[in-house]
Amino acid sequence: MAAYDYDLFVLGAGSGGVRAARLAAQAGARVVVAEADRVGGTCVIRGCIPKKFMVYASAFAADFDAARGYGWEIGETRFDWQAFCDARDREVARLSGLYVANLGNAGADILHGRAELLSAHEIGVPSKGLTVTADKILIATGGAPWRPDIPGIDHAIVSDQVFHLPRLPRRMTIVGGGYIAVEFAGVFNGLGVDTTLVYRGANILRGFDDDIRAHLAEEMERRCVKVVLGEEPVSLEKDGDTIRTTLSGGRVEEAEVVLFATGRRPAAAGLGLERAGVRLAPSGAVEVDAYSRTSAANIFAIGDVTDRINLTPVAIREAHAFVDTAFLDKPARFDHDTVPCAVFSQPNVGSVGLSEAEARHGGRPVDIYRSAFRPMKGTLYGGAERAMLKLVVDRASQKVVGCHMVGPDAPEIIQMAAIPIKMGVTKAQWDEACAVHPTTAEEFVTLRVPVPDTVLGAIG
Ligand code: NDP
Secondary structure (H helix, E strand, O other), X not given: OOOOOEEEEEEOOOHHHHHHHHHHHHOOOOEXXXXXXXXXXXXXXXXXXXXXXXXXXXXXXXXXXXXXXXXXXXXXXXXXXXXXXXXXXXXXXXXXXXXXXXHHHHOOEEEEOOOEEOOOOEEEEHHHOEEEEEEEEEEOOOEEEOOOOOXXXXXXXXXXXXXXXXXXXXXXXXXXXXXXXXXXXXXXXXOOOEEEEEEOOOOOXXXXXXXXXXXXXXXXXXXXXXXXXXXXXXXXXXXXXEEEEEEOOOOEEEEOEEEEOOOEEEOOOOOOHHHHXXXXXXXXXXXXXXXXXXXXXXXXXXXXXXXXXXXXXHHHHXXXXXXXXXXXXXXXXXXXXXXXXXXXXXXXXXXXXXXXXXXXXXXXXXXXXXXXXXXXXXXXXXXXXXXXXXXXXXOOOOEEXXXXXXXXXXXXXXXXXXXXXXXXXXXXXXXXXXXXXXXXHHHHHOOOOOOOHHHOOOOO
């Protein structure tokens, strides 16, 4: 008889947990996944997927204007928030159902309820009155939105609640300058909401290349998002339907909805990790080594709960490496270096490799290739949107170490650029690729002259 009820107990049915459970079950392990909410996690239920549908929905307003410039007669347009939400939620439900079906097809069990560790091999699911034993345990509980504890904060929502707004507000204040703030600023502005983004720093998207940040902020303002920099909220007050957000400089922003997109924290509390000897980092993340092993020998952790790179594809790759290591006798580690990323702002951002500032760290000389221009589609109807493409090249080795873009389809383009960057190609090898014409991306392979050091800093 087996020593444990299961070979693997997975806490959390998000992208990482589900992938690990499926792969381990397909490898012959007896697997169970516990999930307190709907199967699918942040990405499917309250993140990437429903958010991207909102980005698509909001982009139509600009498309209608463009279409008129191309000779289309467009009658009166009206956006039906409820109809959109219903369609989006049906698709989310379908995807969640697919995840459930895929787990079942792989032979994994699902326990609907919150699980907590009772010891290194025992897991309780109190809502079901169950205690289960497992040889290995995987913590894949993700993260949750965090907001500062300032007076009146309960009047504000976080990103989880954006998907349940009963109606579109007339005005919205969004606090934060990261992915979520910038993406939802574009969404709500596109849907006709008078949108103000408040960010405490000097420019949005800290950590991204400075030219990209500046270009995006300019484009967002051109699309009528009000960007307030160098301020943070100190209190919120509600008066009828209006929420007044007082900022550090004394300015007051009024809106019907205030969204705090001030970061996410690992969801590691209340899991009984201390009972199993699993150590947490000071940030509250589960501490892991390169193989996603925690301080307890049989317990692993992947995804946002480990706070490495908090992106769905990273959690999925960590899941693959975990199953290889723990069940297939092929110790594997996911390489967190040069992970591409995208911000579904409007316009989009795509980025892979080093920013100019990172590449220059320690005084390393770099060559910068940069181009900002109006993409062809806009020229016909007087669209003012400008795209920006940038390559960062290490001068000594001539390797292309960074590739960044703001503009249409930037995430799709950067996905492909991630391949040569990961391979470590030189600028000369990069340039051997012939252009595809007429495209926006062709500019990446026709940039021949580096920006002179004397003019760096000013966007061309
Ligand atoms: P981010 O960490 O990206 O941004 C948080 C923002 O909140 C920063 O601008 C930060 O400012 C600001 N902030 C933090 N604390 C305060 C405070 N007390 N007062 C005012 N502002 C504050 O978090 P997000 O919530 O936007 O997203 C979480 C993560 O989810 C992302 O980092 C990313 O990993 C993932 N994600 C990925 C997406 C994608 O792939 N497209 C989309 C959405 C999320 P400062 O910069 O000064 O620290």
